[in-house]
Amino acid sequence: MFKILKKEELSDLVILFEIEAQDIAKKAKAGNFFTLRINEQGERIPLTIADFDRDRGTITTVFQKMGKTTHLLGALNAGDSIMDVIGPLGMHSHIENFGKVICVGGGVGIAPTYPIARALREAGNTVISIIGARTKNLIFWEDRMRNVSDELIIVTDDGSLGRKAVVTVPLDERLTEDKDIELAYAIGPAIMMKFVCVTTQKHNVKTIVSLNSIMVDATGMCGACRVEVGGETKFACVDGPEFEGHKVDFDLLMSRQRMYVNEEKIAFERYKEKSGVK
């Protein structure tokens, strides 16, 4: 059992947990993820490691309540325990001093962007960060992101915080202005990563994305997470989750993410009935 030490409701849908997981915290690096199973009947879902504290032996994750599992998870509180926590999984980010880099985090994707931006900055890069979401209350960690960025741009679709725009607008502007940006990082919904890649491709800037496909064991055993990169089938769990964005087939990723929409609906309806969640 893995104890939740801290819970923060970053918005009504976005939750932060600090989970006691000594061994994982010791090994976690930017770009890694973990898998959890809440209880005996639970499914295994991958979540990002948004931060880790090696001294306290904790990992931090941020997730958005979407379907049954994430709602059930979000209903847990500090002091409660999660049955299984497995990690750190996936290849960690490749960090070096590239010069100037731009990090784009969308929605809950802001969370995993943070340790990467921090590591890039620590390696000596100039870091420009863009964070965006649909609306103001889905933006979080503005302060943290500001601390690890030389410049932070905030956008919301409805203009309730920062600029009224999608992330690709300021991204396109910066790439037009700053010809010395060597690398872009983009983590967020698949559709956002897709359009970030369309934008960066125009400017010929190499882009790393982190793919959030459906996983089961997340150790390479099942192939549920397969994605196509450069025309080749890869497993996001062990070959990734980070890939060169310009080579990723995002349409396939999005299609595969929708594989269980019906089942997700059934499970969620059933959960709502039982738990009284609206």
Place this chain on the structure above:
Amino acid sequence: MEEKKEDKEPKKRVNMREQEPLVRARNFMEVPYGYNPEEAVAEASRCLSCLNPICRKGCPVAIDIPSFVKLIKEGRFIEAAWKIKEDNALPAVCGRVCPQEIQCESMCILGKKGEPVAIGNLERFVADYEREKGEVQIPGRPKLSGRKIAIIGSGPAGLSCAADLIKSGHQVTLFEALHKPGGVLIYGIPEFRLPKAIVEKEVDYISKLGVKVVLNAVIGKLFTIDELFSEQGYDACFIATGAGLPMFLGIPGENLNGIYSANEFLTRANLMKAYLFPEYDTPIKKGRNVAVFGGGNVAMDSARVALRLGAEKVHLIYRRSEAEMPARKAETHHAREEGVEFLMLTNPVRFIDDGKGNVCAVECQKMELGEPDTSGRRKPVPVKGSEFQIEIDVAIPAIGTRSNPLLTKTIPDLSLNKRGYIIADEETGMTSKKGVFAGGDIITGSATVILAMGAGRKAAKAINEYLKWKYWDTSRFVGQ
């Protein structure tokens, strides 16, 4: 089943009673019911008690078959179970999934003229009897040796190695990457062939012997092998991680929704209990028309799980003929009885999209057998112009596995072969790295439960030797 009736003596093999094929094809309960005590005694009484029994030579872990069969004959069932457990920590599992027909039973003298003694059924009976009577005997702990051994992977190889080493007085830790111990016994073999409650009991027995089981531990990620030695004080380690990276067909459309590797399909159904969705949270596509590709036991398991999930039609598509199928005869027989349709000499060419990202059909072509290939089996060659389509909504390639590099790539001084499997001495499991032994599918590629258990036992013996002298000579088997 095909029994020979020419003998006058009442020595006909006692078959296990089974659920009716069409009934069991719709539930996940075990297919055979197992013997009752009378049936077990009757079957054991067929044994001729040969002066020079060779059945034991057919067993990869050398169970004392003549002795345990004799104990059954005398009605001493519990003692029979203990007798088996001297050599085999998992009798309830092996009694169910071992290919006895090519091992112990193939050596039985009775088999020369009729049917051999049903050694597997008897093993199963006494193991179940012991468990159900609650008389599982836990031997006292031996004197502690002060040595620590890490075993990576809690499948059949890891479990049998752990059981032997703990009896030698060592401190043994079994690391498992998944959230349940048992490896392929839990995620791979379906409930109706091997009830998970039985696996849990057998693992429980091994923990009661004193083995510490650590779940959710992905070695290579959480700790490296070197860290186990240097930081955690282990004296030796045994790698038994299985093969476990699924192979796909490599044809167009294979990443469409509805196409599962057999590993994924079975893991969802068995480990995650997706057949109980939405009681359990893991979903699985319950296809109406399912195609399984391959001819091994895993293909049979996948086809039979698909039936039980409610498929109307399950096609088993294999590119060679039935004679070349690697599956056990009993498995193909069961699958066919339950209504799986066999399409032999047929090869998939591409999957077809329904326009929404889901598979809706598979295009196949007919094959014919040509000259023998390197495996000695006649090579299937496509028949021109024989393409045809089958409507499907779920497809399951069950064409084998490759080595999973997750752990091995974190051990730079470990020699691997070209296919990524660990190079190890067959007799001892010794690898190129001092103190590291390996066995099971991560050495051999996909094989059987009992062969993995045999490898686990051999490694346990070799680890005991190694702990005495810490002597390491790999010149015999490491090529480079």
